[in-house]
Amino acid sequence: LARLRNLETASWYAQPTFCAEESGEVAPINAPQDLRIEIGSRRDSTDEEVADAIRRAEAVQQGWNALGGPRRAVLLEEAANQFEAHSDELLSLCIREAGKTLPDAVLELREAVDFLRFYAGEARNLFGGSFALAGPTGEENRLTLAGRGVFACISPWNFPLAIFIGPAAAALAAGNTVVAKPAEQTPLVAALAIRLCHQAGIPQDVLQLLPGAGDVGAAITSDPRIAGVAFTGSSDTARAINRNLAARDGAIATFIAETGGQNAMIVDSSALPEQVTRDVVASAFQSAGQRCSALRVLYLQDDIADDMLAMIRGAFDALDIGDPADLATDVGPVIDDDAKAALERHVARRKKAGAPVWRRKLARELANGTFVAPTIIEIGSILDLKRENFGPVLHVVRYRSSELGQVVEDINATGYGLTLGLHSRIEGVREFVEARAKVGNFYVNRNQIGAVVESQPFGGEGLSGTGPKAGGPHYVARFATERVTC
Numbered sequence: 380l381a382r383l384r385n386l387e388t389a390s391w392y393a394q395p396t397f398c399a400e401e402s403g404e405v406a407p408i409n410a411p412q413d414l415r416i417e418i419g420s421r422r423d424s425t426d427e428e429v430a431d432a433i434r435r436a437e438a439v440q441q442g443w444n445a446l447g448g449p450r451r452a453v454l455l456e457e458a459a460n461q462f463e464a465h466s467d468e469l470l471s472l473c474i475r476e477a478g479k480t481l482p483d484a485v486l487e488l489r490e491a492v493d494f495l496r497f498y499a500g501e502a503r504n505l506f507g508g509s510f511a512l513a514g515p516t517g518e519e520n521r522l523t524l525a526g527r528g529v530f531a532c533i534s535p536w537n538f539p540l541a542i543f544i545g546p547a548a549a550a551l552a553a554g555n556t557v558v559a560k561p562a563e564q565t566p567l568v569a570a571l572a573i574r575l576c577h578q579a580g581i582p583q584d585v586l587q588l589l590p591g592a593g594d595v596g597a598a599i600t601s602d603p604r605i606a607g608v609a610f611t612g613s614s615d616t617a618r619a620i621n622r623n624l625a626a627r628d629g630a631i632a633t634f635i636a637e638t639g640g641q642n643a644m645i646v647d648s649s650a651l652p653e654q655v656t657r658d659v660v661a662s663a664f665q666s667a668g669q670r671c672s673a674l675r676v677l678y679l680q681d682d683i684a685d686d687m688l689a690m691i692r693g694a695f696d697a698l699d700i701g702d703p704a705d706l707a708t709d710v711g712p713v714i715d716d717d718a719k720a721a722l723e724r725h726v727a728r729r730k731k732a733g734a735p736v737w738r739r740k741l742a743r744e745l746a747n748g749t750f751v752a753p754t755i756i757e758i759g760s761i762l763d764l765k766r767e768n769f770g771p772v773l774h775v776v777r778y779r780s781s782e783l784g785q786v787v788e789d790i791n792a793t794g795y796g797l798t799l800g801l802h803s804r805i806e807g808v809r810e811f812v813e814a815r816a817k818v819g820n821f822y823v824n825r826n827q828i829g830a831v832v833e834s835q836p837f838g839g840e841g842l843s844g845t846g847p848k849a850g851g852p853h854y855v856a857r858f859a860t861e862r863v864t865c
């Protein structure tokens with residue numbers, strides 16, 4: 380632990396030099412927990428570097444595809460080994476650069492390793508040869524899966540390791556080469572991840588890092604040589620990328636998007652209060668509410684609402700807010716000043732509108748970081764919220780049991796469809812909600828945190844993404860093209 384805490388002076392924070400030329404703008408990377416600590420810097424890729432990286436990725440794609448799934452699997456598994464061997468450095472960057480708490484960082488590293496191993500398995504199973512198909516007149520037809528070409532993987536800061544490397548690993552497993560653009564807030568952990576993949580034997584041109592902000596993402600996705608994009612981020616950016624892809628001459632690109640959410644949980648009078656309390660607080664406030672799956676709107680049946688809220692507030696008041704490297708910490712900072720300001724504006728607007736608001740007080744020593752006091756706000760309906768509030772802010776709505784159908788309709792009417800939670804022990808309620816809710820991941824009588832890579836595909840529909848879901852049985856196939864020989 381001491382090593383993790385002292386790493387801001389360690390060599391891993393030196394600026395990664397992954398771009399060929401020393402041109403382009405340099406921006407400092409500051410630790411969210413204390414913006415006075417500069418932990419490194421980011422140099423944005425230039426247009427020439429983007430074009431050159433795509434050219435090199437295109438040149439080696441056929442060779443990478445021809446290597447075959449089993450040999451690619453060995454390299455992806457070795458990358459997983461490298462991640463495990465360098466866990467200290469990766470964890471410390473997740474904590475310092477992204478403001479993750481130590482347990483969150485550990486989970487994230489685990490997820491990244493699981494993705495690498497899972498997609499390695501898929502490479503072995505799906506890309507090791509061809510599959511026999513029954514032909515119309517009894518002759519044997521064969522189906523072969525192959526890479527599509529160069530994939531762009533554009534990722535967010537909230538899982539700067541797992542969502543950075545997961546889609547890239549899937550693309551590589553399928554025989555594509557990859558240009559990967561991490562979020563502008565978290566290029567250092569991405570640079571280390573790429574370095575470890577290269578150390579594992581994945582060739583430099585097969586997997587390339589293109590650091591930068593949205594304009595670099597736009598340059599990548601405007602290039603006609605990009606065969607597909609795997610994107611995780613906001614719904615607005617997904618639309619912008621879709622427009623860029625559509626405006627290009629050349630091949631029609633595959634677009635895989637995981638975007639926002641307005642995740643709700645419904646709790647009725649049959650729920651177990653202690654369990655609800657634990658699950659609500661974890662779902663809303665773990666990772667400072669910065670998980671795609673995080674709970675934003677809690678629907679409480681009116682006859683238990685006051686008691687339930689009192690219990691939830693008790694647990695909420697006990698949350699430890701502070702240094703993310705401290706094992707006791709439950710809630711760390713949000714990613715940056717912009718995120719903090721947007722959340723503060725939202726809370727202020729609700730307060731001004733007269734909504735009941737409970738906020739935790741922040742300790743004075745946190746003033747130099749981007750901490751947002753965990754907040755609970757009562758509102759009338761999920762439809763009162765116009766946007767996703769990506770942070771430690773939980774909204775509460777009271778409903779009558781006769782309104783359950785309307786509640787699910789309102790949740791669907793947000794247009795998002797990522798996660799939904801339900802706490803109920805009444806027969807038939809689970810089936811009622813399950814049949815109506817348009818969501819990708821439905822969590823019953825548990826918290827609504829994440830998914831197990833091997834067995835629980837994760838992702839949404841509608842404004843939340845295009846599916847199929849990360850980790851699932853169909854995900855890797857989206858990165859591949861199918862060829863039939865008959």
Ligand code: ADP
Nearest residue numbers: 534535561562563592593596597612613616619
């Ligand atoms: P978030 O709200 O999580 O920051 P964004 O959608 O803004 O979500 O960012 C997710 C990723 O998309 C980041 O890597 C960001 O740099 C990138 N990005 C932002 N704008 C564009 C764009 N117009 N084209 C391609 N990528 C973009």
